Amino acid sequence: MTNEAKIGFFEKYLTLWVIICIVAGIVLGSATGDHISVLSDLNFNTINIPVAVLVWLMIYPMMVQIDFSSIKFVSRNWQGLGLTLVVNWLIKPFSMALFAYIFFVHLFQAWITPADAEQYLAGAILLGAAPCTAMVFVWSYLTRGDANYTLVQVSVNDLVLLIAFVPIVGFLFSVVGIDFSDAAGQSIGIPYSTLFTSVIVFVVVPLIAGYASNRLLIKSMGQAWFDNVFLKRLKPISIIALLSTLVLIFAFQGQTILDNPLAILLIAIPLTIQTYFIFFITWFFGRFIKLQHCICAPSAMIGASNFFELAVAVAIALFGLNSGASLATVVGVLIEVPIMLSLVRLANRWRY
Numbered sequence: 001m002t003n004e005a006k007i008g009f010f011e012k013y014l015t016l017w018v019i020i021c022i023v024a025g026i027v028l029g030s031a032t033g034d035h036i037s038v039l040s041d042l043n044f045n046t047i048n049i050p051v052a053v054l055v056w057l058m059i060y061p062m063m064v065q066i067d068f069s070s071i072k073f074v075s076r077n078w079q080g081l082g083l084t085l086v087v088n089w090l091i092k093p094f095s096m097a098l099f100a101y102i103f104f105v106h107l108f109q110a111w112i113t114p115a116d117a118e119q120y121l122a123g124a125i126l127l128g129a130a131p132c133t134a135m136v137f138v139w140s141y142l143t144r145g146d147a148n149y150t151l152v153q154v155s156v157n158d159l160v161l162l163i164a165f166v167p168i169v170g171f172l173f174s175v176v177g178i179d180f181s182d183a184a185g186q187s188i189g190i191p192y193s194t195l196f197t198s199v200i201v202f203v204v205v206p207l208i209a210g211y212a213s214n215r216l217l218i219k220s221m222g223q224a225w226f227d228n229v230f231l232k233r234l235k236p237i238s239i240i241a242l243l244s245t246l247v248l249i250f251a252f253q254g255q256t257i258l259d260n261p262l263a264i265l266l267i268a269i270p271l272t273i274q275t276y277f278i279f280f281i282t283w284f285f286g287r288f289i290k291l292q293h294c295i296c297a298p299s300a301m302i303g304a305s306n307f308f309e310l311a312v313a314v315a316i317a318l319f320g321l322n323s324g325a326s327l328a329t330v331v332g333v334l335i336e337v338p339i340m341l342s343l344v345r346l347a348n349r350w351r352y
Contacts, residue, residue: 018334021243025250026258032251047201047317051248055313056206057241061234062309063210065137066155077149080286080295084153087282087303088131089164096128096274097121097172103270105176111266116324120267122178123315123328128274129168130314131157132305136298139305139340143297143347150298157302162203166195169314180318191318198314242333245312249330252322263324267331275339279304283347297347305340308333 104117104124112120132139140150170190180191218226282303286296311329319325 017239017243018246018330021246022250022334025247025252028247029251047197048321051245051313051316051321052201054241054245054248055202055309058238058245058309059202059206060210061231061238063158063206064214064234065231066151066158066207066210066214077146077152077291077295079289080149080291080299081153081156083282083286083289083291084157084299084302085160087278087299088157089160089168091281092131092274092278092303093125093129093168093172095277096270097125097176099270099274099277100124100128101176103266108266111262116263118178119319119324120263120328121176122173122319123267123311123325123332124271124274125169125172125176125178126311126315126325127271127306127308127329127332129165129172130161130307130310132302132307135305135336135340136302139301139344140298142344143301144294144351145298145301146292146294149295153298153302158203158207161307162199162207165199165203165310166192169195194317195314198310198317202310202313242309246330246333249312249316249321249326263327264331264334267328268335271328271332272335272339275304275335276343279343279346283350293347293351297351300347301340301343304343305336306332308336 100121104112104120105114109117136150136154139145140147170192173190178190180189214226217230221230279300282300283296286299291299308329311332312326315323315325315329
């Protein structure tokens with residue numbers, strides 16, 4: 001048997017970098033006081049400009065890897081792709097909302113206020129409605145997944161994301177009763193314009209830019225240069241942008257965390273349960289319909305993990321940098337890698 005695939009240095013220790021960013025952000029927020037609010041006021045149509053730039057730098061390196069011409073092979077392994085679509089869009093958003101509602105609104109009501117429960121619930125919904133895009137390539141590689149199938153899977157998923165994300169989020173917000181009010185305290189309903197703007201800024205624009213540069217660079221420089229030179233040079237930019245965004249968020253969240261460190265643990269519990277639930281339901285149904293390991297594994301991984309970059313950006317656009325919703329999406333980043341690595345080990349152990 002060949003040696004196990006290895007995860008990259010930054011991905012392997014992403015949780016450690018996130019913890020460092022938490023500490024750095026809290027220290028920065030305490031040191032600068034109200035002066036850091038200058039950054040939170042740099043908004044355009046509810047989108048925070050510094051965060052938008054950082055998130056775009058996070059997402060573009062992922063989008064540039066997607067080749068939509070691969071969709072012509074969609075008929076191959078259609079069962080695995082069908083399973084992925086059903087789990088991602090008909091099960092995952094709703095199970096996440098259900099787990100979050102049960103824990104935040106009912107089981108944890110002795111430890112968190114109703115206002116915080118609503119914010120954490122909103123952040124969880126945003127995570128659940130955004131299935132993973134980029135890290136799926138990593139999880140697929142580590143579980144010996146079919147690389148071509150994973151590419152088709154991610155490409156189709158991103159196209160569905162453009163259509164399904166906004167209505168699913170809006171529907172779930174209305175079902176659980178998340179309230180949006182104006183300065184006078186009057187309810188204004190779900191801000192669909194902000195949701196649509198977020199999808200355009202954080203998905204459509206980097207998706208178009210990524211696809212265009214993918215085609216142009218491969219045509220002019222060749223596939224080998226694109227894979228071995230361009231993507232390797234681009235990769236640190238995504239990591240740095242992610243970590244910089246987290247520092248900024250925790251600079252605003254610092255006092256909240258210091259006042260109530262239990263919040264991190266409470267948020268993590270339903271998010272963790274959701275991750276394992278989605279993995280197991282996808283994995284065992286995939287085995288039931290006799291999917292090969294190289295198809296079943298990436299199908300389970302894309303459902304279990306989240307497109308947390310999008311969730312973080314939309315949470316900030318809707319609720320603000322120092323909101324509980326933003327904090328909940330960041331906790332999703334914190335727990336993502338260790339949980340997914342445990343699922344990689346399970347998938348590899350159950351390979352045969």
